[in-house]
Amino acid sequence: MQFLLEVVDILTNYIRKTFDRSTKVLDFHHPHQLLEGMEGFNLELSDQPESLEQILVDCRDTLKYGVRTGHPRFFNQLSTGLDIIGLAGEWLTSTANTNMFTYEIAPVFVLMEQLTLKKMREIIGWPNGEGDGLFSPGGAISNMYSVMIARYKYFPEVKTKGMSAAPRLVLFTSEHSHYSITKAGAALGFGKENGYVPLFVNATAGTTVYGAFDPINDIADICEKYNLWLHVDGAWGGGLLMSRRHRHKLSGVERANSVTWNPHKMMGVPLQCSAILVREKGILQGCNSMCAGYLFQPDKQYDVTYDTGDKAIQCGRHVDIFKFWLMWKAKGTVGFEQHIDRCLELSEYLYNKIKNRPGYEMVFQGEPQHTNVCFWYIPPSMRNMPDGEERRERLHKVAPKIKAMMMESGTTMVGYQPQGDKVNFFRMVISNHAATRSDIDFLIDEIERLGHD
Numbered sequence: 001m002q003f004l005l006e007v008v009d010i011l012t013n014y015i016r017k018t019f020d021r022s023t024k025v026l027d028f029h030h031p032h033q034l035l036e037g038m039e040g041f042n043l044e045l046s047d048q049p050e051s052l053e054q055i056l057v058d059c060r061d062t063l064k065y066g067v068r069t070g071h072p073r074f075f076n077q078l079s080t081g082l083d084i085i086g087l088a089g090e091w092l093t094s095t096a097n098t099n100m101f102t103y104e105i106a107p108v109f110v111l112m113e114q115l116t117l118k119k120m121r122e123i124i125g126w127p128n129g130e131g132d133g134l135f136s137p138g139g140a141i142s143n144m145y146s147v148m149i150a151r152y153k154y155f156p157e158v159k160t161k162g163m164s165a166a167p168r169l170v171l172f173t174s175e176h177s178h179y180s181i182t183k184a185g186a187a188l189g190f191g192k193e194n195g196y197v198p199l200f201v202n203a204t205a206g207t208t209v210y211g212a213f214d215p216i217n218d219i220a221d222i223c224e225k226y227n228l229w230l231h232v233d234g235a236w237g238g239g240l241l242m243s244r245r246h247r248h249k250l251s252g253v254e255r256a257n258s259v260t261w262n263p264h265k266m267m268g269v270p271l272q273c274s275a276i277l278v279r280e281k282g283i284l285q286g287c288n289s290m291c292a293g294y295l296f297q298p299d300k301q302y303d304v305t306y307d308t309g310d311k312a313i314q315c316g317r318h319v320d321i322f323k324f325w326l327m328w329k330a331k332g333t334v335g336f337e338q339h340i341d342r343c344l345e346l347s348e349y350l351y352n353k354i355k356n357r358p359g360y361e362m363v364f365q366g367e368p369q370h371t372n373v374c375f376w377y378i379p380p381s382m383r384n385m386p387d388g389e390e391r392r393e394r395l396h397k398v399a400p401k402i403k404a405m406m407m408e409s410g411t412t413m414v415g416y417q418p419q420g421d422k423v424n425f426f427r428m429v430i431s432n433h434a435a436t437r438s439d440i441d442f443l444i445d446e447i448e449r450l451g452h453d
């Protein structure tokens with residue numbers, strides 16, 4: 001008990017400092033430095049047990065050399081923030097240490113999952129919230145589920161006879177969609193050739209880099225005409241369904257056959273929390289069930305339809321639901337709406353602040369649809385350079401250089417990437433409800449401080 005109390009002390013100190021803006025976002029070290037061992041902190045495993053005092057030091061140092069993703073100035077990822085209720089939910093989940101595969105060992109969590117998924121389906125707009133779903137280990141796996149069940153829907157015999165039971169299949173997705181769609185296609189035997197049979201269309205609601213929303217209704221019209229499975233990847237943008245002001249960006253989502261929606265992104269739920277939601281009831285079970293007799297005995301004393309584990313491609317499944325359910329209880333639907341609206345207002349503030357500011361060029365014209373604000377910072381020495389290859393080459397190096405200095409000084413973090421023919425640019429995203437306008441101002445000052453040549 002004493003040991004646990006000391007761990008709690010370490011954790012609460014960490015949390016307090018995470019929200020203190022005078023604390024750094026990270027204390028960067030290169031991999032070789034951490035591997036060589038820091039003072040009192042050695043990653044090597046030992047044959048002999050270490051003392052509990054050393055274990056406490058290991059806990060403290062693990063946090064010390066990590067990254068504070070809940071810090072109000074951490075803008076690097078789509079999943080940011082440290083929600084205190086969600087965190088309590090995660091602690092409780094670990095304490096319960098159970099598995100989602102059967103009602104037998106996770107009765108309360110299984111019911112919470114069912115009820116929460118139904119609520120999400122109602123918000124999507126499927127009649128009476130009917131349908132199916134699961135929480136999975138991340139958006140990429142949720143997207144993979146959608147491709148699997150689409151294939152099963154049209155060619156169910158693939159489950160027992162293999163891919164030779166289906167023609168050569170092809171799926172459609174946009175250039176800006178998440179790479180997990182093509183990854184799922186590669187893993188599941190889809191190709192890219194003309195002449196293959198079209199089966200599946202992915203529409204992205206909130207692309208990873210630009211935060212763009214595909215026109216779901218237009219795509220749904222084509223899918224209906226050609227009898228194709230429509231999946232909406234709302235891993236990033238799904239959270240906007242909670243907002244009366246912004247949900248129109250997913251207009252038509254109720255026409256999808258399946259939807260990926262990651263509460264661990266825009267809704268601030270601690271990692272991991274990703275749902276695959278399906279309009280047709282029973283198809284997940286049909287596609288994936290193997291009826292393992294040692295686990296899913298049909299003659300248990302309760303209603304075994306609550307043994308939801310056979311719907312999954314995993315066997316053991318982590319309890320991802322409790323923290324989300326607890327946050328929903330604590331905030332109410334209205335609290336999630338406020339969170340989403342606030343993050344979008346902050347990104348609008350950033351966009352308005354930099355769109356005409358000397359030294360900034362926006363990557364795409366017009367207001368961002370999501371919280372993604374994509375821009376180049378042009379250092380003073382480059383501002384009068386003519387367009388051309390030399391400028392492109394120099395500009396390509398600017399964001400990585402500023403980012404490296406940011407990480408080494410530990411003050412803030414923001415992502416960058418190239419996209420298509422565009423050289424490296426910053427992608428600013430906001431999903432952390434601890435961030436304020438002052439943090440946006442800080443980021444701009446910091447880019448200008450570090451980028452001033």
Ligand code: ABU
Nearest residue numbers: 076077078079139208
């Ligand atoms: N699953 C996409 C996450 C990418 C990001 O956080 O930036």
